[in-house]
Amino acid sequence: MKTKKIVVAGGGTGGHYYPALAFIKYLEQYYNLDILYFMTKGRIEEKKIPKDIPYAKTITLETKGLLRPLYNLENVKRINDFLKESRGIKKIIKEFNPDFGFFTGGYITAPVILAMKKLKIPYYLHEQNSIPGLVNKRFSKYSKKTFISFKETPYLQNTVYTGNPVRYPSKDIKREILLNYNLEDLYKKTILVMGGSLGSEKIDDIMYEVYQSTENINFIHITKDSERFQSFKNVKTFDYIDNAYEIMGVIDGIVSRAGATSIAEIIFYNLNSVLIPWKGAAENHQMINAKKTQENVNSIICDEDNYSTNSIINFLNNINSKPADYIWYQKSDDSVKNITNYIEELN
Ligand SMILES: CC(=O)N[C@H]1[C@@H](OP(=O)(O)OP(=O)(O)OC[C@H]2O[C@@H](n3ccc(=O)[nH]c3=O)[C@H](O)[C@@H]2O)O[C@H](CO)[C@@H](O)[C@@H]1O
Structure with missing residues (x-):
């Protein structure tokens, strides 16, 4: 089997994490995977990944989501922190030297995608919702493909309609x-x-x-x-x-x-x-x-x-x-x- 090195992020809630997991579980059948997963502090993927993908290298990020409405002053600080964090992430990804990135949404993905973009490493996005999240809206322009789950999902670029990957048992x-x-x-x-x-x-x-x-x-x-x-x-x-x-x-x-x-x-x-x-x-x-x-x-x-x-x-x-x-x-x-x-x- 060929080895594939993939940077993955997506989480905060099960709705973002499980499609990434379904993707990884599917690929495990055909490739030796080397996964670098960026996790959201204190959220679902931090608990689940050690059991679900025990071989994955993991890094927990401190990134905080933007407050709504967006014109909140605290958001200026959050964007600054996020830019700083992205610089550290860039170094880590460069060293890991992935084949590509796969990101399934949630604010955690923003600094990781920014780092990928700066390193010019190809990445793919997945959007589960009929109305896309902020990060996918912002970064779909630079993705190699943005996979969508609803034919009519607005605001995104490079889209291909694929549906939302689900987990299924490997036996009857x-x-x-x-x-x-x-x-x-x-x-x-x-x-x-x-x-x-x-x-x-x-x-x-x-x-x-x-x-x-x-x-x-x-x-x-x-x-x-x-x-x-x-x-x-x-x-x-x-x-x-x-x-x-x-x-x-x-x-x-x-x-x-x-x-x-x-x-x-x-x-x-x-x-x-x-x-x-x-x-x-x-x-x-x-x-x-x-x-x-x-x-x-x-x-x-x-x-x-x-x-x-x-x-x-x-x-x-x-x-x-x-x-x-x-x-x-x-x-x-x-x-x-x-x-x-x-x-x-x-x-
Ligand atoms: C409150 C919130 O932010 N909701 C959003 C979040 O939902 P949320 O995280 O609840 O996500 P979904 O309802 O889309 O998916 C829940 C997932 O958790 C799994 N599950 C749930 C309970 C359990 O005990 N075990 C288990 O395995 C379900 O099988 C499913 O795979 O992300 C979705 C996908 O981006 C959005 O559409 C939702 O609007």
Whole structure:
């Protein structure tokens, strides 16, 4: 196998980190990888990379995101710090001497991309959202390609529509795997409840109401507030599930925020879904994400401030349950294949 040296950054939230991870896991099948990963201090990738990509060289950056609105005076200091940090990064990258860079968004990527640009090393960007983030907007002009997940993503240059890479199991998955989640039986309908990578109090509130009349359904609920759901026997709570995607092929449906990576998974696994977009997302992009999902899979969209508990309950009641011996047959994700086809340095 050929060796490829790649600089990667992308994180802060799971939505940025997991597409980078999916890309790396795909390449591992075909190349010896030497990865230099720039991580955001105290965020998800710092915890996950030692387990997910144990061989990666890692560097934690102190970069802080810009405050909104952008004319905040503190941002002048943050941009200065970021320029200083970029000079140090440039030295490190020069020494590493990568074939190319791959960046999946988040403010952490800004000083790294700037260093790559100055060193004239080719880099590729990936944008998960329908409305791009600030860093990708600023740097897509200089990218070799900017991969987009929505055909109509505005403001970017050098774009190619590929979709958003998702993680998928490397083998067939039996529904039995659900028994690892403390469920009593596999015959009941099973729904995953997930508020993005950070959890969602709003989804906790909504589901607390829904659980009052859904004893007939099993729920695997990812929440920071397990205590609250203890009285519901059919609701099994988890603080975080490392490989949530492993059960997506065998569950019957999902209640979820509409972050870009969550919806890419919902579409890939063809999940019946109750989508509750987060209104705080830039330019309301979670609503656009949710609408795109609705074009592809059986779903309803709920307004987080003005929803009907009954319509959620009805939707969940109408979903068909998979048989107890159901198997999700492994399939691979086209978006990551598409992306690699466009990276000249891989050929
Ligand atoms: C609050 C916030 O900033 N939201 C943004 C963030 O969302 P966020 O980080 O929540 O990202 P997404 O919803 O897109 O993806 C969440 C990812 O975490 C995984 N997961 C989640 C919980 C768990 O226990 N285990 C697990 O593996 C999911 O399977 C999925 O792969 O990035 C997205 C992609 O840029 C944006 O669209 C969102 O608007």
